[in-house]
Amino acid sequence: MSLDKATVASIANLARIKVPDDRLEAMVGDLNAILGFVEQLDEVDTSGVEPLASVTGHTLPQREDAVTDGGYQARVTANAPESAHGFFVVPKVVE
Amino acid sequence: MTEPYRIQGETGEWEVVLGLEVHAQVISQAKLFSGSSTKFGSEANTQVSLVDAAMPGMLPVINRECVEQAVRTGLALKAQINLRSVFDRKNYFYADLPQGYQISQYKDPIVGEGVLLLDLPDGSTKSVGIERLHLEQDAGKSLHDQHPQKTYIDLNRSGVALMEIVSKPDLSSPEEAGLYVKKLRSILRYVGTCDGNMQEGSMRADVNVSVRKPGDPLGTRCEIKNMNSVRFIHQAIEYEARRQIEILESGGKIDQETRLFDTGRGETRSMRSKEDAHDYRYFPDPDLLPLVLDQARVDALGADLPELPDVKKARFIADFGLSPYDAAILVEERATADWYEKLAKGRDPKIAANWLISELFGALNKAGKDLVDSPVSADALGGLVDLIGDGTISGRIAKEVFAEMFETGKSAGEIVEEKGLRQVSDxxxxxxxxxxxxxxxxxxxxxxxxxxxxxxxxxxxxxxxxxxxxxxxxxxxxxxxxxxxx
CATH class of the missing domain: 1.10.10.410 (Arc Repressor Mutant, subunit A)
Known part of the structure; x- marks a missing residue:
């Protein structure tokens, strides 16, 4: 698998990372090198092997349905760049 | 509805092909992956845990009840329950999505294929395929009208469990789409997994619309997002089908896109900001192991399900001799069906159904009331039916007595005595x-x-x-x- 400039620009846009045009070429090279490294795994034959979700054999822990958290509006909004009346405040986003 | 729905265009008749994705908020005390409350209408950000606010280092832990609610719903839809399902991250950026992704299920949903029966107005039924049902997190709420340049964000809803229920493209008219939503709502309310309150947004529907000439292969579809009433669903489909036909007939082609229904103008328009949003880059959530259920637990949940609307309807037809149409009306809400059974007990079931459907529903409708606030109880209406049955009053007088009962809450017997309405049979x-x-x-x-x-x-x-x-x-x-x- 090999990425081109357009794909890298599109991934950057989806991730909301600003990549100046003069940095794109270098980033294509970097990402392709990373993909090439990971692609070594393709040399192993994994046909018939189920994807492994956990090596510990644990199953998904589950909670009882009870209210045990919340009720701290000030803590939740404490780190917000802007807040008012208990709301987070952001630049207007309207469809 | 034996006549198929067709739209007359310049070049001939067109048919519509519709599929629905319904988002139903799960009834639970706490959220899907955190311990904060799901209650509606509380002060902003008071029902938000650090997990819901996506603070660094927080880990999601799944709520057992939400899982069981999804299984109950799946069983009620006669669907395949997948004993192993996987949570994925659906990545996109929006101000009311603090994680930058929604935890959802993509390739391996908890519920697979099922079926739902539409009750058509002519008394027949139509089977609609269910494609899948999966669990996912709801987003927070954006308020755009609080400030001229700012949007206010409330995360109280963030992380509440949703079931996304996807139908197959088996619906072929706005009416059928409406009946589908109505029936799904009825089933969800019977099993107690969603309150079906469309005004509060507990149930919202996205509709996929495409058009074709009868017999042609499927056309390109557009998705109309986030509608919260059956009336809007009707309007949006009618508008969107016409729009697509006009484009096709003037030689254009349909772009597959997400559209929004503008309720004020009665038209759909493109959501341009969502153009590249379909690239969600799903991947399995590394914070969550696969969800594994055992069959015994699924069976136990199935055994606890109440009698469902289709079964109840069949029983009302078989045991009480009701028409399929009347039976469908009576079973839509479980409370109504229970009310009716109380009324019909020991009485003529058809006469009981007539009095409930024609008289009481009519009066309640006029007064803008629901059956739960009815001034006439099942026992009281039964008392009136008894007086007709034993010849104390005629059917015509009974209507007068009923109006008086509805007005004053008095019993039929009292009114007949007070007003001397006893039928003269001497x-x-x-x-x-x-x-x-x-x-x-x-x-x-x-x-x-x-x-x-x-x-x-x-x-x-x-x-x-x-x-x-x-x-x-x-x-x-x-x-x-x-x-x-x-």
């Missing part, structure tokens, strides 16, 4: 009235006996009127015949 009394009527209308008696048979109805009417509606109509008929013809 031969002598009725004969007395008939004699008066005949004496007052001697000329008409003459004409009747001269062959004008139609006048019989006139004499019945006059006698009933003179008795203030209280004479037993059967006896009036019989005695009049005897006097006039005998």
């Amino acid at each position: 031969t002598g009394a009725i004969e007395g009235i008939i004699d008066e009527v005949l004496a007052e209308n001697a000329d008409k008696v003459e004409q009747y006996r001269g062959g004008k048979d139609k006048l019989f109805g006139f004499f019945v009417g006059q006698t009933m009127k003179k008795s203030q509606g209280k004479a037993n109509p059967g006896m009036v008929n019989e005695l009049l015949r005897k006097k006039l013809d005998g």
Whole structure:
């Protein structure tokens, strides 16, 4: 698998990372090198092997349905760049 | 609905192909992956844990009840329950999505294929395929009208469990889409997994619309997002189908896109900001192991399900002799069905159904009330039906008594006694009235006996009127015949 400039620009846009045009070429090279490294795994034959979700054999822990958290509006909004009346405040986003 | 739905275009007839994705908020105390409350309408950000606010280092832990609610719903939809399912991250950026991704299920949903029966107005049913049901997190809420340049964000809803229920593209008219939503809502409410409150947004629908000439392969579809009423769903589909037909007939092609229904203007428009948003880059959530259920637990949940609307409807038809149409009306809400069964117990079930559907529903509708606030209880209405049954009052008087009951909350018996409405079934009394009527209308008696048979109805009417509606109509008929013809 090999990425081109357009794909890298599109991934950057989806991730909301600003990549100046003069940095794109270098980033294509970097990402392709990373993909090439990971692609070594393709040399192993994994046909018939189920994807492994956990090596510990644990199953998904589950909670009882009870209210045990919340009720701290000030803590939740404490780190917000802007807040008012208990709301987070952001630049207007309207469809 | 035996006539298929067709839209007449310039180049001939078109049909629509519709599929629905319904988002149903799961009934639970706490959220899907955190311990904060799901209650509606609390002060902003007071029901938000650090998990819901996506603070670094927080880990999601799944709520057992939300899982069981999804399984119950799947079983009620006669669907495949997947004993192993996987949570994925659906990545996109929006101000009310603090994680930058929604935890959802993509390749391996908890519920697979099922089926839902539409109750069509002509009494027949149509089977609609369910593609899948998966669990996912709801987003927070954006308020755009609080400030001229700012949007306010409330995360109280962030992380509440949703079931996304996807139908197959088996629906072929706006009416069917509406009936689908109605039936799904009914089933969710029966099993108690979603309150179905569309106004509060507990149930929202996205509709996929495409058009084609009958017999042609499927056309390109557009998705209309986030509608919260059956009426809007109707309007949006009608508008969108017309729009697509106009484009195709003028030689254009449909772009697959997400559209928004503008309820004020009654039209759909493109959501341009979502153009590249379909690239969600799903991947399995590394914070969550696969969800594994055991069959015994699924079976136990199935055993606890209540009698579902389709089964209840079949029973009402078989045991009570109701029409499929009436039965469908009575079973839509479980409370209504229970109310009806209480009323019908020990009485004529068809008469009971008629009084409930025609009279009580009509009166409640006019008064803007629901059955739960009905001033007439099942026992009270039953009392009225009994008085008709044993001949104490006629059906016509009963309607008067009913109106009075609805107004005052008094029992039928009380009203009949107070107003002296007891039906007169005494031969002598009725004969007395008939004699008066005949004496007052001697000329008409003459004409009747001269062959004008139609006048019989006139004499019945006059006698009933003179008795203030209280004479037993059967006896009036019989005695009049005897006097006039005998």
